[in-house]
Structures are given as C-alpha cells and as structure tokens.
Amino acid sequence: MGAAQLAQATVGNNAANASTPGYSRRRVNLVEAPSVRLSGGIFGTGVQAANVVRLRNALIDTQRRADSQELNYSQAQSSILEQVDSLLGPTGDSGLGNALNGLFSAFGDLASHPEDAATRQALLGQGQGFADAVRQTRDRLVSMESDGFASVSDRVAEVNSTAQRLADINSQTLAGQPDPSLQDEQDRLVDRLSELIGVRATTRADGTVQVVVDGTGIQLVDGARATALTVSGTPTGGTVSLSVGGATLGNPRGEIGGLLHMRNSSVDGLPAAISKLDTLASGVIAAVNRVHASGSGLTLAQSVTGSVTVSNPAATLATAGLWLTPVAGTLNIGVFDASGNFVSSGSVSVDPSTMSLNGLATALDALPNIDASVSGGKLVISAANAANRIAFGPDGSDSLVALGVNGFFTGTDAASIQVSSTLQATPNLIAAAQANFTAGTISPGDNRNALALAALGTSRILAGGTQTPDEALGAFGADVGTWARSASTRTSTQQALLDAANAQLQQTSGVNIDEGLADMLKYWHAYEASAKYISTVNSMIDSLMGIL
C-alpha cells in the first residue's frame, strides 16, 4: 500500500510540475518485497518502492545543451550585428551616405562659385557634417565594443556564481542521499552554463556533476570545488580574453563566446567594422587632402603648420610611423606677394627612405624666400618675408598629405577626422584654385582645384583604386549586411534544432524497440531520401540563380 501511495504521489508530482522549467518526470521503481516463510509455506509480501528515478535522456540532454550554446552564441552575434547593420547598412541611420554625397556635391558648388563666401561656408558645413557622421558612427561602434565588454563581465560573474551553486549541490549530494529536486536544479544550472559559455557535464556515480568548458577540457566544477573565470582586457580596443586558473579559454561558445567573437574578431566583428570605417575615412581624407594640399585659396597664408605630429623628426619619413607613407617624388612650392604677384618658386625632391622630417624642413628652408622648421614634431612652412604668402603646387611625394599640410581635413582616421580649423576660421583659404608657377600667376576665379575635388566623388580613389567613395561605402554596408544575415540564418537554424531537441526531451520516456524499430528504420530511409532531395534542390537553385 505504501508503495502504491508513493507511486501515486510521484504521478501527482509529475502532473503538478508539468510546466516547471527543467523538471524531469519521476518514476517509482517497484521491487518485490522479501517473502516470509510461515508454517503454511512461503508467502509473498507484495511490492515495495525501491527508489524514485528521474526519466532523463542524457543523449538528448547533451544535444540540447550543445544546441542551446550554439543558439546563444549566434544570437549574441546576431543581436550586435543587427545594430551594426541598422547603423551602416544600405538603409542605415548613420547618415554616412548622405553626408558623403553632400561633401562632393558641395565641392561641385565651389567649382561653380569659387569666389562666393556663402558657398565656401556651405562646403565647410558639409565637410563638418561628413566628419561628424563618421566620428559619431565610430563612437557608436566603439560604444558597442564597450557594451560587449560589460556584458561579458556580467555573464562571467553569472557563470562563476552558477558554478559555485553547482559545487554546493555536489557538496550536499556527497553528504547525503541524492534528491531528485536537487538533480533538477543541477540540470537547470548546467543548462544555464551551456547557454552562457558552453559546457559538457558528466554525472558521476556518486551523483555529483563535473562540468568542463566545452572543447577545452578546462574544469569549471569538480566535486565540491568550483573554479572562477576571469576576464582580461579593456572595454575598448585590444583583445578581451577569458581564463580559468591561469589557462586561457581559446574559443568559448554560448552567449559569452558570441559576445567575445563580436568584441574581438577582425574578420566579422566590431573591430572589423571599426577598421573598415577607419580605412574608408583615411581614404577619403587622403584623397581630398592630396588634391586640396596642391591648391590655392582666394587668399594665401603667410605660414602653414602641418596637423600631423611626428614623434621622432630625425627618423626617415618611411619609418617615422606616419599614417600615410610618403613616396619618392617632388614637392613644389611658390611665393607670392600680398597683391598676388609672383615672387619665386622651388621644388624639393623627397626620398622617404633617406629623408627625415628634419631633412625635409632643411631642404624647404633652402628654397628662396621660404623658411621651414619643425616645431613640436610638426612641419612649419612660412614665407621668409612676413609680407609675402606661400602657395603649394603639385606634390608627387604625398609629403604634404602625410604631414597634414594645407589639408581640407585634419585627422587620420574615423576617430580623428575634422575639417581643418584653419579653414573654418578663414574660409577663403579653401583651395579652389591652382597656382601656375611657370607663368607666375594665381587667379581668384580659378576653379580647377575645386573641379578636381568634385571629381573625386565619382573617381575610383578607394580600395586600391577600385572603388568610388560611394561604392566603398556601399561595399562596407553590404559586408556588414552579409555578416548580419549570416548570423541571423545561423540563429534561425539553431533555434529550429533546439526546438527539435526540446520536443524530443519532452517525449523522452525510453525507446522500446518492440514498438518502434521497424518504423525507425523506415523513417531513417525517408529522412535520408529527403536530405538527398534537398541537395538536388540546392544544385537546381544554384544553377537557376546563376542565370537570373
């Protein structure tokens, strides 16, 4: 009677916990009670309850946890990539596309009205708009990096507390009789660890659970002992890594793995997006400044100071760590008086493998009517006579661009891009014209440099001369979109797999070959056939997509 009551109670408990997450059905194992020998013979005494066992299929559990960790890995990536895509994708809200088009359109306006002050002011506005959009976009990406670091730290803290709780349960288990409710909690905790970081759990004969970080062999929980994970790295920049007891976790899975991948990957993570944005910004800065540096404004400056600081002016230009390495070529420079009359011109041959910044300043200083020096690591070029002005001609060495002399933009990447503060203070210095040192002329109405600047908008100046600015931005957005779609597809596939494993877990009560073997083999063949049909459909789709 007692055994029957326990069995009924167990069934009732199963029903009551039908909706409890992580609850496993129990079954009462009944065994024959010891017989008694009486004078009339041996009499059975019925059954007694041997124990209550949980019905749990370890194979499906393992599979479900593997699915769960992969789902969480993909979801973490997908969630961040969706944000990046919404920022940078074709319909993104960074405003980069409009700002880029606005910049080159404003250069076109300058070409139409090179002497118009309002047009110059509008160009400065468009330039600053572009620079702001680039910097803000980068700030958003860096902020995502920082958020990712904070999320990793939070999740690691949760891993540590979860592992400690498992160790505590192991400790209780070692101390007494295994309790099915504690075993359920063990399963829930292992499930959570799988979601967070991806683990493999093994239940030992003594009822304790040993937990190893999946794919590493590094133990998180062993008996009553839990080992803490630690996070290394900084919120932004560099690489964030995890370690356990001094051993680095190479490629963790789960949500933490996904977050770390996004935080660290230079292929399809946030560093990759930031690097691509930096490359785009550097390319635009270099191309615009290359043209602008060789032009002349409505008025000319008596002195120009480069915006780039060289830490070791004695190092050759090739090894000075410049953001853009100069090439061998000739730099032309001229001097005009305050009325625009030609005074003199000269040129310097630059060989970056032998010439340092100091050497360049010395060579420029040797030109007639020119003073040049290095101040605080920056190149300063002035007209020797304070009443005269300087004008730059073609620079085949890229030295002016590399040193930030007479540029439209200052800065070297997406983090530092700005419109030159000198131009903002004196818009007439915007170089719409080109000085003619041979004829000794400079004309205020000349728009040749503005035309060259406007033409950059449709020229293949980026990605090694293969893409226009618009195309480069489009390719950047397309790359990000591809990463996001790929992560999203992986997520939806993993979700389907996890749903299937969960459904199988719910059905678990044992496999009886008497009932199912024939069906199983039949369906095994059907499933295989179905997989083959899908393969056929794939090749037909490939063929058809090829002609669309």
Add this chain to the structure above:
Amino acid sequence: MSASSTLADVLDREADLYEDLLGLLHEEEVALIAGNTRSVGECLARTETVVLQLRLLENSRETLVSKLTGRRDTRLGELPGTATDSLGRARSRLVTTLPLVDVMNRRVTALLQRALRLFDTTLDLIREAAGLDHQYTAGGALTRGTRPVIDGRA
C-alpha cells in the same frame, strides 16, 4: 509562341513550384521539430513530385536558353530581345523566392542531419544491447537474439 515567351512561361511555372516547395519545406520543418516522422514521410512524397517537375522544367529552360543563344548558361539579362514584362515578372518572382527556399533548405537540412544522427546513435545503442551477432532486416526485425528494451538511460 516565341522562344522568349515560352521561356517566361517555364520560369513562371518554376516560380510556382518553388513557392510550393517553400510551403512543403515549412511543413517538413514543423514536422521535424515536433518529431512527427509520419508527416516528414508525407512531405517527402510530395517533395519528390515537385522536384521531378522542377527537373523537367529546368531541362526545358536550358534547352530554350540554348536555342536562343547557343549556350545553356546564358544570363537572362543577356538574352537578345527578351526584355519582356512577362520574363521580368517571372525573374522577379524567382529572385524573391529562391533565397527563401535556400534558407529554409539549410534549416531543414540541419534538422534532418540531426535526426539522422539521432537515429544512427539509437540504432547503435540497440545494436550494442542486442549483441554483435545480431542483425536487423531492412524491415527492422531482428534476425536472431532476444529483442532488448532500452529505457531512459540512453
């Protein structure tokens, strides 16, 4: 009917079939997640028919393109005088539908591979439990030995 309008008709019918296939794949996905092997089998039977029809249409499509250009792999945009509305509509339907079928294919493939692995593992377990000297017929019957029962310890 000109070759180009016939081609548009073929592509249109292919688009119809791929839309049907997308529905079938969705049904199969639901069945696989639910572990409903019978429904998966039913989906397979219907998929066989659709794939056969698609193969026939693909042959027709390749023959028509070959007739128009001398090559079987010419892109639709390169076909001479084929910039018709009907061809454009059919192409547009396929451009919309094929990527969806592709994504659904990947999901169903993953589910099928999972299910097959589970079958394999279960059959291995049964084989282990039954002993090495026992064989199963294609119908699933054991040729010798006692039929074992495996409970939730799998």
